[in-house]
Amino acid sequence: MSIVSARHNQPLPTPAGGEPFLLTPGPLTTALSTKQAMLVDWGSWDGDFRAMTAELRRALLAIAGGGDAYDCVPLQGSGTYCVEAMLGSLIPRDGKALVLANGAYGVRIAKTLGYLGRAHTVLDKGDYLPPRGAEVAGILAADAAITHVVAVHCETSSGILNPIGEIAAATAAAGRKLLIDSMSAFGAVELNLGKIACEAIVSSANKCIEGVPGFGFVIARKEALTASAGRSHSLSLDLHDQWQVMNKTGQWRFTPPTHAVAAFLHALKLHAEEGGQEGRLARYTRNRDVMVEGMRGLGFETLLVDAWLSPIIVTFFTPADPAFEFTRFYELMKQHGFIIYPGKLTVADSFRVGCIGQVDEHAMRRVVEAAAQALAAMGVASGVPAAAALAERRHLAA
Numbered sequence: 001m002s003i004v005s006a007r008h009n010q011p012l013p014t015p016a017g018g019e020p021f022l023l024t025p026g027p028l029t030t031a032l033s034t035k036q037a038m039l040v041d042w043g044s045w046d047g048d049f050r051a052m053t054a055e056l057r058r059a060l061l062a063i064a065g066g067g068d069a070y071d072c073v074p075l076q077g078s079g080t081y082c083v084e085a086m087l088g089s090l091i092p093r094d095g096k097a098l099v100l101a102n103g104a105y106g107v108r109i110a111k112t113l114g115y116l117g118r119a120h121t122v123l124d125k126g127d128y129l130p131p132r133g134a135e136v137a138g139i140l141a142a143d144a145a146i147t148h149v150v151a152v153h154c155e156t157s158s159g160i161l162n163p164i165g166e167i168a169a170a171t172a173a174a175g176r177k178l179l180i181d182s183m184s185a186f187g188a189v190e191l192n193l194g195k196i197a198c199e200a201i202v203s204s205a206n207k208c209i210e211g212v213p214g215f216g217f218v219i220a221r222k223e224a225l226t227a228s229a230g231r232s233h234s235l236s237l238d239l240h241d242q243w244q245v246m247n248k249t250g251q252w253r254f255t256p257p258t259h260a261v262a263a264f265l266h267a268l269k270l271h272a273e274e275g276g277q278e279g280r281l282a283r284y285t286r287n288r289d290v291m292v293e294g295m296r297g298l299g300f301e302t303l304l305v306d307a308w309l310s311p312i313i314v315t316f317f318t319p320a321d322p323a324f325e326f327t328r329f330y331e332l333m334k335q336h337g338f339i340i341y342p343g344k345l346t347v348a349d350s351f352r353v354g355c356i357g358q359v360d361e362h363a364m365r366r367v368v369e370a371a372a373q374a375l376a377a378m379g380v381a382s383g384v385p386a387a388a389a390l391a392e393r394r395h396l397a398a
């Protein structure tokens with residue numbers, strides 16, 4: 001990747017006021033100027049704020065690349081609210097979903113469908129194996145009732161980057177519709193609605209666009225939005241109603257997160273200045289590569305083999321040394337200015353380090369130094385995991 005922005009040549013600043021870096025996949029570390037963009041109170045009915053909403057929708061559609069066939073519907077709440085709105089609005093009550101799960105977010109999608117009373121079946125790949133196109137094709141061929149496939153783009157619980165291209169191809173070949181939770185990937189990982197067959201994607205403000213939490217957005221085929229009238233189980237999560245009212249009045253139906261929208265518009269500007277999705281991917285990829293190489297130098301190993309490592313978040317096995325204690329490690333890393341994430345796996349003890357947000361390779365080198373010092377402080381000789389944990393990983397090599 002050769003795209004380097006002007007801003008990119010200088011180290012990004014450390015968060016103001018001695019705050020730690022959030023190496024967590026949202027909320028994440030935002031630019032000081034993004035935070036400063038919130039220092040105005042906007043009236044939700046006012047023309048200025050309506051123009052901001054219109055600009056936000058236009059910019060997101062441009063990033064998604066689907067052209068006129070799609071529209072963008074922002075919605076209040078965290079990402080999960082928007083996933084639920086997408087599922088409850090776009091899957092007909094008599095439809096059936098195939099959920100491709102390989103971690104907590106896929107499992108949450110299935111749980112949501114249970115609440116919504118939508119028929120569904122789950123391809124559960126466990127903690128870290130990718131759902132493959134051929135498997136999807138097989139399940140769809142065997143079950144004519146399935147109308148929609150729901151996939152997670154980057155499964156943030158392990159950091160695996162799922163093969164969306166082959167999943168989309170298999171879904172389209174079987175004449176079914178694809179919904180993608182691209183929460184932690186959109187804006188950094190390529191996802192062009194002009195190139196893959198997809199009914200809708202969902203993401204939120206506080207992931208790769210690097211805004212603050214408060215809302216998410218669904219980018220869906222206009223045809224699908226039109227067909228969703230009267231389908232939602234919920235007034236506040238009714239995507240069709242939100243879309244219609246927004247198109248008619250320029251307003252959000254209920255109190256919008258005005259400050260979060262202002263911050264997001266500024267974050268979109270920074271995203272464009274960095275070279276859009278490609279520029280952001282280049283920085284995040286560099287963050288990951290520098291951090292993973294450094295951590296491996298300390299003996300740590302990644303849960304995933306390189307082919308499935310995302311540039312979003314990386315899961316490391318807990319070191320085998322009995323002197324290692326995660327809560328102590330967490331505190332020591334925090335003292336050095338870095339907030340990391342506990343693991344979210346059922347099979348193995350692990351922890352996670354995010355690569356997204358206003359962080360660059362310079363900070364990532366300091367993350368590795370901090371980890372080295374934390375190990376030394378605990379009297380842990382190296383980050384090498386148990387042999388059994390590494391044996392697990394071999395499943396993935398195929």
Ligand SMILES: *Cc1c(COP(=O)(O)O)cnc(C)c1O
Nearest residue numbers: 078079080105154156181183184
């Ligand atoms: C962050 C995230 C969500 C939404 O989580 P919220 O806590 O509701 O914002 C959904 N799916 C994935 C893959 C995510 O990374």
